[in-house]
Amino acid sequence: MTPDPPDLDHDDRPFDAAVVGAGPSGSALAIRLASAGARVALIDAGRFPRDKLCGEYLSPEGVEALGRLGLGAEVARSGGRPIRLVRLTTPRGRSLEAEVAGPDGRTGLGLSRSALDAILLDAARARGVLAFEGTRISGPIVAAGRVVGISGRGEGGAPVSIRSTVVVAADGRNSSLTRRTGTSRPRSVPGLRPRLFGLKRHLIVPDDSADEPASTVGLHLLPGGYVGACRVEGGRTNLCGLLPERLSRRHRGDLDALAGAVFPGNPTLSALWRASEPLGPWKTVAGVRVEVASPRLPGIFYAGDARGTVDPLGGQGLTMALLGSEVLAPFVLRAIAREGADPGLVREAIRAWHSRFDRRVLLCRAFHHALVRPSLVDLASLLGRWGDDLLSLGFSCTRDPARLSC
Numbered sequence: 001m002t003p004d005p006p007d008l009d010h011d012d013r014p015f016d017a018a019v020v021g022a023g024p025s026g027s028a029l030a031i032r033l034a035s036a037g038a039r040v041a042l043i044d045a046g047r048f049p050r051d052k053l054c055g056e057y058l059s060p061e062g063v064e065a066l067g068r069l070g071l072g073a074e075v076a077r078s079g080g081r082p083i084r085l086v087r088l089t090t091p092r093g094r095s096l097e098a099e100v101a102g103p104d105g106r107t108g109l110g111l112s113r114s115a116l117d118a119i120l121l122d123a124a125r126a127r128g129v130l131a132f133e134g135t136r137i138s139g140p141i142v143a144a145g146r147v148v149g150i151s152g153r154g155e156g157g158a159p160v161s162i163r164s165t166v167v168v169a170a171d172g173r174n175s176s177l178t179r180r181t182g183t184s185r186p187r188s189v190p191g192l193r194p195r196l197f198g199l200k201r202h203l204i205v206p207d208d209s210a211d212e213p214a215s216t217v218g219l220h221l222l223p224g225g226y227v228g229a230c231r232v233e234g235g236r237t238n239l240c241g242l243l244p245e246r247l248s249r250r251h252r253g254d255l256d257a258l259a260g261a262v263f264p265g266n267p268t269l270s271a272l273w274r275a276s277e278p279l280g281p282w283k284t285v286a287g288v289r290v291e292v293a294s295p296r297l298p299g300i301f302y303a304g305d306a307r308g309t310v311d312p313l314g315g316q317g318l319t320m321a322l323l324g325s326e327v328l329a330p331f332v333l334r335a336i337a338r339e340g341a342d343p344g345l346v347r348e349a350i351r352a353w354h355s356r357f358d359r360r361v362l363l364c365r366a367f368h369h370a371l372v373r374p375s376l377v378d379l380a381s382l383l384g385r386w387g388d389d390l391l392s393l394g395f396s397c398t399r400d401p402a403r404l405s406c
């Protein structure tokens, strides 16, 4: 990656847009804005390529969205693994399988976040976006009650400030910018499920027959949670789960001890874990919830997880980040043309987001609640082929309404 310019205010003109966060939502949005002629700064605390906690499964719709960004060739070269099936397994050793390939036969993709996010950031730079890595934004610059830029610290802790006509918070779940400029509310009923934490590690599975079958994402259910497995490029397998936080407390945060005690609760997961060699340390994130945030100050839009999260089990987070940039870009461009994001425009953007994604968020929540009860899956597996069809129908309903087969 190219080195950072030392001075972010490298000329006196403010940027048209400052996008905070170079994950899929921020980079995809930056690509769209720059392609439409905007002067865009893209700022991230990390240095790329960087690993990220994620199941690293991208749905067929997400792959299509990358194609619309002109990244089909990069994705084809990435070594990502095509995904056609989701397989649920239960502690009793039962299983269900669902088709996730689109009606047109298009497959999903198992691709590491270090590869996916670097592809997007490189493409943003190639479209003329000024990208600043290693720069942590601490808050907005507010003048006369509106957001007019952002400030934070760059390399070596040097203070930085960036002025822009529009600011976009794309800094992920637990966004510090949304905390400082807006309000967020949970979308799950409090008390209906335990506090959950996410964990992730890459594995090498020397015995291919013990690995997650090719073209399949495994969701291995445990009481109150699950651990997913998905092959990605470079002969690695992603292991990523969502489990009750009390399990982490019980094992005093020692995730190897937790895995040794909890994974044997599902025979399929247990066999995979025993046959594998872990690569690198665990990554974790606490307090995984479904929430939605809205700005209360003018001048700022929210994108991706910073705008709203979705239950990870449906594998829709990355897709929503990419599709969300398509929804948001026209509003940001209108705000740049009007020299600022007024509250009416921000409200319109929020309505567009809800009409595109509410159904998906609801379905993924229903999925989560139904599927983390392994006994329900045991029951559905007794229906044989019908159980599989039911699950396939559920997954197809997480797609855009125009493409539904349900």
Ligand SMILES: Cc1cc2nc3c(=O)[nH]c(=O)nc-3n(C[C@H](O)[C@H](O)[C@H](O)COP(=O)(O)OP(=O)(O)OC[C@H]3O[C@@H](n4cnc5c(N)ncnc54)[C@H](O)[C@@H]3O)c2cc1C
Residues within 6 Å of the ligand: 020, 021, 022, 023, 024, 025, 026, 043, 044, 045, 046, 052, 053, 054, 055, 056, 057, 058, 059, 135, 136, 137, 138, 170, 171, 172, 173, 175, 176, 197, 198, 199, 240, 241, 242, 285, 288, 303, 304, 305, 306, 312, 315, 316, 317, 318, 319, 321
């Ligand atoms: C356990 C778990 C498993 C998941 N598995 C999947 C899956 O398999 N498939 C799927 O589609 N989705 C999955 N998701 C969801 C998916 O990871 C997110 O929806 C997706 O990463 C959202 O992208 P984003 O660009 O909005 O945010 P992020 O990917 O979180 O990117 C935010 C960026 O902002 C940067 N940043 C944060 N704070 C600052 C700051 N103050 N200053 C500067 N930069 C900052 C970060 O460094 C980061 O690069 C999973 C989520 C969890 C919790």
